[in-house]
Amino acid sequence: MSDKVDLAAIRNIGIMAHIDAGKTTTTERMLFYTGRVHKIGEVDKGTATMDWMSQEQERGITITSAATTCTWKDVVINIIDTPGHVDFTVEVERSLRVLDGAIGIFCGVAGVQPQSETVWRQADRYKVPRIAYVNKMDRIGADYLRVVNMIRQTLGSEAYPINLPIGVEDYFSGVIDLIDLKAYIYEDELGAGYIIRDLTAEEMAEAQKHRSILVEIIAENDDYILEKYLEGQDISAPELNQALRQLTISNKIVPVLCGSSFKNKGVQLLLDAIVRYLPSPQDVPAVTGIDPDRGVQVQRKADTQEALCALAFKVVVDPYVGKLTYFRVYSGQIKLGTSILNSGKRKKERITKILKMHANHREEVSQAYAGDIVAGVGLKDTITGDTLCDESSPILLESISFPDPVVDVAIEAKTKNDQDKIGESLRRLGEEDPTFRTRIDEDTGQTIISGMGELHLEIIIDRLLKEFKVNANVGNPQVSYKETIKKTNRAEAVFEKQSGGRGQYAQVIIQLRPLEEGAGKRFINQSKAEEIPPEFVTAVEAGSLEAMQGGILAGYPVDDIEITLLGGSFHEVDSTEQSFKIATGMAVREALNGAEVVLLEPIMDVEIVCPEEYVGEVISDLNSRRGRVLGFEEHKGSKIIKALVPLAETFGYATSLRSVSQGRASFSMQIKNYAEVPASKSKEIVAKRYGLSL
Numbered sequence: 001m002s003d004k005v006d007l008a009a010i011r012n013i014g015i016m017a018h019i020d021a022g023k024t025t026t027t028e029r030m031l032f033y034t035g036r037v038h039k040i041g042e043v044d045k046g047t048a049t050m051d052w053m054s055q056e057q058e059r060g061i062t063i064t065s066a067a068t069t070c071t072w073k074d075v076v077i078n079i080i081d082t083p084g085h086v087d088f089t090v091e092v093e094r095s096l097r098v099l100d101g102a103i104g105i106f107c108g109v110a111g112v113q114p115q116s117e118t119v120w121r122q123a124d125r126y127k128v129p130r131i132a133y134v135n136k137m138d139r140i141g142a143d144y145l146r147v148v149n150m151i152r153q154t155l156g157s158e159a160y161p162i163n164l165p166i167g168v169e170d171y172f173s174g175v176i177d178l179i180d181l182k183a184y185i186y187e188d189e190l191g192a193g194y195i196i197r198d199l200t201a202e203e204m205a206e207a208q209k210h211r212s213i214l215v216e217i218i219a220e221n222d223d224y225i226l227e228k229y230l231e232g233q234d235i236s237a238p239e240l241n242q243a244l245r246q247l248t249i250s251n252k253i254v255p256v257l258c259g260s261s262f263k264n265k266g267v268q269l270l271l272d273a274i275v276r277y278l279p280s281p282q283d284v285p286a287v288t289g290i291d292p293d294r295g296v297q298v299q300r301k302a303d304t305q306e307a308l309c310a311l312a313f314k315v316v317v318d319p320y321v322g323k324l325t326y327f328r329v330y331s332g333q334i335k336l337g338t339s340i341l342n343s344g345k346r347k348k349e350r351i352t353k354i355l356k357m358h359a360n361h362r363e364e365v366s367q368a369y370a371g372d373i374v375a376g377v378g379l380k381d382t383i384t385g386d387t388l389c390d391e392s393s394p395i396l397l398e399s400i401s402f403p404d405p406v407v408d409v410a411i412e413a414k415t416k417n418d419q420d421k422i423g424e425s426l427r428r429l430g431e432e433d434p435t436f437r438t439r440i441d442e443d444t445g446q447t448i449i450s451g452m453g454e455l456h457l458e459i460i461i462d463r464l465l466k467e468f469k470v471n472a473n474v475g476n477p478q479v480s481y482k483e484t485i486k487k488t489n490r491a492e493a494v495f496e497k498q499s500g501g502r503g504q505y506a507q508v509i510i511q512l513r514p515l516e517e518g519a520g521k522r523f524i525n526q527s528k529a530e531e532i533p534p535e536f537v538t539a540v541e542a543g544s545l546e547a548m549q550g551g552i553l554a555g556y557p558v559d560d561i562e563i564t565l566l567g568g569s570f571h572e573v574d575s576t577e578q579s580f581k582i583a584t585g586m587a588v589r590e591a592l593n594g595a596e597v598v599l600l601e602p603i604m605d606v607e608i609v610c611p612e613e614y615v616g617e618v619i620s621d622l623n624s625r626r627g628r629v630l631g632f633e634e635h636k637g638s639k640i641i642k643a644l645v646p647l648a649e650t651f652g653y654a655t656s657l658r659s660v661s662q663g664r665a666s667f668s669m670q671i672k673n674y675a676e677v678p679a680s681k682s683k684e685i686v687a688k689r690y691g692l693s694l
């Protein structure tokens, strides 16, 4: 292969959706129509090609963000799979870093649901150009234009249909393309064949109505189209497509299509839309990073002739080849066997295999170019978020940040041998998934794993027990509480020791001040250099952050707090960093004592879709969980209940909701914020923490 790579013929895209909207089914169909997979794998039968982890198959959800390559009309499409379950939004976040465009899939009945909203807003933040696909048009209650309106109103995006359904529910038979004004009718079961026919007069009238709205909005944003529009000239399909592509890429318009992936209708047009409207690597801004040697900002254009710059976004331990590192090449090229630099760790790496991952086979290639998304074997020290580059032109991209875990679970090895295995297995699982943390509880000796939600931890533990064959007892999930203060308070501490030889001396005066929710920790130095020299200020900062790791109420980390070093004193001979650290710890504890410490707990945004007759039961169940109902929405005979519920009260909610609604209600949730635990509950938690009974 020559170095001439047609970057314009590459699309790196993600698919984002609320769980159950049909992401897996749609991806499956795309792979089927692009000819890579020859049998359609049904999610319901647990054989979907993308869901290759057994946990996913059992649960029917997609949790890993594997990249799959396929080709449609000579354009290479790399699909970066993003999970729909909210426990894994960080997976969405990291895939957003490496893709250029995305498809938002919405259910034709449910429309915009909370998780699709979260992901959509994440994509807004990363300015990812999008098209929307309204799936499940065959379902009872599907309403295309309602969903388009929801995308506009709830998500605030300029969403405009570029096709319309022909028939709905059982009669959904095809779509009207508003650009070329033709009807696409699907005839056979697999939908591989469709006929294109002219529109009937009635269809034409409806289509023209929507087309003129689309043309008008395009004209508002595109001078060439505006001119033709004002002159009353015909605007051709290629002209409209060209303008629509520019407006999609610049995030001004979200073209919307409809279909039914399950019934094999509309997916080819979605593939066409990916190629037509979503950006190639050349259409997105150059990546920006820091030259770690010079500390200045540098850029890399999507060009194979530039110096190499790539970002590792996913590490998986593969049973056949060992550690696989997925990365996106932004510029330059990577050749097998050459040495590359992990610029953050300043370590040289060598890739022994480069693989293009297709849905059901992997292809070994000798080079990867700007624009590619591939997996590499042989990288030893590289983890998610690391930058790979040429040694001679180093660049460091911003790493991928992960939110703090909110749920803990304790595991206890059954034998000494298992104890060793736990440590090693968790280390390996941690290489794949940097969103969970592990620590040893000093009091109990148990291993504590912290993750993003109950399901997240369930999956890790499942793998630990099944895949790594660890014998262990597993505790119930526990909330990761935090502590914070409500009052500003200051304290002074002196640490002094005179026991022959060199003594120890440090005096610090600090102030603690509450910060708003989510602000984190902040350290400010207001002491004078003659009171405390700089090296000891560093020790005070380290000491105070250390002290924040375990609060005075129940030993939970202290957050949303500002620590100010006001002053103090030192001794020429006796003062050490250690003595300042100890004095700081003493002062912090003292100051916390008078600062009204409270417990904070994660609060979840919960949305329940429930038939009318069970609403009463569901609400009384929510009330018993300290839930606060925010409101209701009506939707085709069902109620959508929106509520806030403390995370602690959501454990096992799936089972409980099933029983109060005879399996007819469904729910989704995501973390909203941390809030103060009511006093009585707080007492209970503290007592339990210290093994006391109330």
Ligand code: GDP
Pocket (backbone or CB within 6 Å): 017, 018, 019, 020, 021, 022, 023, 024, 025, 026, 043, 044, 060, 061, 062, 084, 135, 136, 137, 138, 139, 259, 260, 261, 262, 263
């Ligand atoms: P994901 O959670 O977003 O990956 O959704 P899946 O692809 O797993 O689909 C969830 C459920 O919806 C499965 O039972 C699918 O068979 C079903 N489904 C997906 N697409 C359609 C569709 O177009 N019409 C109907 N009626 N069901 C669909």
